[in-house]
Amino acid sequence: MNQQLNSIDAARLAVASLTAAGVRHVVVAPGSRSAPMAYALAEAEAAGAVRLHVRIDERVGGFTALGLALGSQAPVAVLTTSGTAVGELLPAVMEANHAAVPLVVLSADRPAELRGSGANQTTNQIDLYGVHVRCALDVPAGTDPSPFVARALAEARGASGPRGPVQLNLAFRDPLIPGPAAALDPAAALVSAAPDPAAALLSAAPDPAAASLSGGAVHDGGPVVPAERVLPRRTQPTPTSQARTVVVAGHGAGELAAVVAQHLRLPLLAEPSSNARFGPNAVAQYRLLLEHLGADIERVVVFGRPTLSRPVAALLSRTDVAQALYLPGPVAWFEEGRRREEIITTLDDLLQFAGTGEPGWLERWQVAGTHADAAVRSLLAERRALNGLHVADAVWEHTDGNLVLGSSNPIRDADLIASPGWHPLEVYANRGLAGIDGTLSTAAGVALATGIPTRLLVGDLTFLHDAGGLLLGPGEEEADLQIVVLNDSGGGIFGLLEHGAEENLERHRGVVERLFGTPHAADLGALARGYCVRHTLVDSAPALEAALEPAIEGRSIIEVRADRAGLRALHTSIKASVSRVV
Numbered sequence: 001m002n003q004q005l006n007s008i009d010a011a012r013l014a015v016a017s018l019t020a021a022g023v024r025h026v027v028v029a030p031g032s033r034s035a036p037m038a039y040a041l042a043e044a045e046a047a048g049a050v051r052l053h054v055r056i057d058e059r060v061g062g063f064t065a066l067g068l069a070l071g072s073q074a075p076v077a078v079l080t081t082s083g084t085a086v087g088e089l090l091p092a093v094m095e096a097n098h099a100a101v102p103l104v105v106l107s108a109d110r111p112a113e114l115r116g117s118g119a120n121q122t123t124n125q126i127d128l129y130g131v132h133v134r135c136a137l138d139v140p141a142g143t144d145p146s147p148f149v150a151r152a153l154a155e156a157r158g159a160s161g162p163r164g165p166v167q168l169n170l171a172f173r174d175p176l177i178p179g180p181a182a183a184l185d186p187a188a189a190l191v192s193a194a195p196d197p198a199a200a201l202l203s204a205a206p207d208p209a210a211a212s213l214s215g216g217a218v219h220d221g222g223p224v225v226p227a228e229r230v231l232p233r234r235t236q237p238t239p240t241s242q243a244r245t246v247v248v249a250g251h252g253a254g255e256l257a258a259v260v261a262q263h264l265r266l267p268l269l270a271e272p273s274s275n276a277r278f279g280p281n282a283v284a285q286y287r288l289l290l291e292h293l294g295a296d297i298e299r300v301v302v303f304g305r306p307t308l309s310r311p312v313a314a315l316l317s318r319t320d321v322a323q324a325l326y327l328p329g330p331v332a333w334f335e336e337g338r339r340r341e342e343i344i345t346t347l348d349d350l351l352q353f354a355g356t357g358e359p360g361w362l363e364r365w366q367v368a369g370t371h372a373d374a375a376v377r378s379l380l381a382e383r384r385a386l387n388g389l390h391v392a393d394a395v396w397e398h399t400d401g402n403l404v405l406g407s408s409n410p411i412r413d414a415d416l417i418a419s420p421g422w423h424p425l426e427v428y429a430n431r432g433l434a435g436i437d438g439t440l441s442t443a444a445g446v447a448l449a450t451g452i453p454t455r456l457l458v459g460d461l462t463f464l465h466d467a468g469g470l471l472l473g474p475g476e477e478e479a480d481l482q483i484v485v486l487n488d489s490g491g492g493i494f495g496l497l498e499h500g501a502e503e504n505l506e507r508h509r510g511v512v513e514r515l516f517g518t519p520h521a522a523d524l525g526a527l528a529r530g531y532c533v534r535h536t537l538v539d540s541a542p543a544l545e546a547a548l549e550p551a552i553e554g555r556s557i558i559e560v561r562a563d564r565a566g567l568r569a570l571h572t573s574i575k576a577s578v579s580r581v582v
């Protein structure tokens with residue numbers, strides 16, 4: 001009976017299974033072979049079972065789906081036609097793999113009899129993503145796809161390990177459009193809105209990895225949640241010792257890291273996308289202070305995945321420091337046996353390992369942090385020309401909705417300057433593989449899924465890399481998204497690495513500027529106008545403050561012009577200033 005299914009009926013069954021399993025967003029890239037799914041999805045959208053987002057560029061579509069999954073904390077599908085379109089999704093799939101995001105790839109394909117025959121737009125799409133998907137299922141043409149969809153969604157949700165991306169390769173035979181007897185009918189999709197008991201059980205089950213999708217629980221920038229309200233009494237054993245322990249909160253740590261640090265009176269070294277960078281224990285300039293206080297550290301407790309700074313990486317490589325990594329559930333960002341920390345899965349054991357801070361330990365970090373913060377801000381106040389630290393500070397302080405931080409310098413600038421006295425609603429970042437690709441599309445997906453005004457901070461190269469993500473067709477839902485672009489005409493981060501050292505520049509200045517600095521003369525204002533997005537150019541701190549003040553409605557771009565020539569000298573001065581006061 002399954003062999004008698006025509007392509008439209010098979011697609012309807014696939015869509016019904018997807019929506020019954022909780023998929024509420026699908027990003028659609030246009031194509032012919034995927035037409036049966038497109039028609040079936042249109043029916044489902046008309047029935048109110050799913051929301052469609054059309055993107056003509058599959059790479060943009062993949063990252064939009066990634067952002068939708070981050071924002072909704074649920075599986076999101078992306079549909080493509082066959083051929084190179086499927087390959088365009090690879091960057092988003094790779095990020096989803098390492099960040100444990102349930103991205104569902106729906107790749108349309110030719111039927112088996114056309115594969116390998118030289119048929120147009122036909123290649124081997126099966127297992128195209130290799131190790132980067134939790135499963136890749138080939139659904140033969142004419143077959144009921146429902147069991148394949150059920151298995152794929154279970155794997156995406158973490159049935160056999162961490163959450164992550166999956167591929168459903170759906171083969172369709174001609175005809176690819178509804179016939180007269182199978183015209184589009186929204187009622188045909190109503191079955192997809194019916195609750196699925198298995199899906200309900202899955203969604204109701206506690207999932208310790210769910211917070212890792214966005215980086216943790218929501219915090220409004222107010223006082224830290226008292227530890228006794230978060231840690232049940234039975235999980236609060238008296239630690240067996242006092243120690244000079246620090247809590248490192250990497251990407252996805254969640255607010256539990258801040259609660260534990262406060263409960264045990266320990267310094268908190270929290271990255272911006274940890275969503276734990278708040279409260280009295282958080283030390284903003286921790287990466288500069290490690291040079292001065294790091295030698296006294298005896299133990300380290302790690303939440304989430306630290307990715308941003310070499311001083312933290314150096315701390316975690318020390319063999320004289322006892323280290324524990326808190327993992328209440330499976331994660332996707334490292335392979336078993338490849339981390340040197342002790343893996344701890346329960347809060348009881350974690351508290352016992354950490355111990356309480358010895359008298360004066362937390363206060364040393366707090367005092368040093370206060371002096372370091374004052375030194376950094378005093379130095380920045382002397383600089384009239386805007387730089388990345390000015391911009392990151394202003395963006396952090398003015399964001400009470402969601403904040404998305406781009407890779408490279410923007411997230412590191414926030415890591416150096418963002419005050420723990422304020423926290424955006426939720427901070428997102430693509431730290432799975434920390435690429436600059438797809439960042440605008442990811443942020444748009446976050447904003448669309450949450451329905452919350454969202455601000456994105458990126459550099460000019462990150463912006464240009466995903467400029468196609470600004471393209472929207474008529475009638476497509478527009479996100480409330482403000483994009484702040486620090487435009488220093490190139491890759492400023494390389495000037496802070498060994499490439500930008502004076503001794504290297506003396507020998508290779510032209511090579512470094514061309515191959516790493518990658519300067520450009522792109523007119524971002526003209527590009528914005530071409531995509532019908534509002535654009536504002538600012539060149540002073542008061543102008544930036546004024547541009548950030550209004551509520552975020554629709555899409556807009558704030559461009560901040562800067563000069564990266566003095567960036568290395570600025571950071572050298574900051575380090576020297578902190579050393580003097582500490």
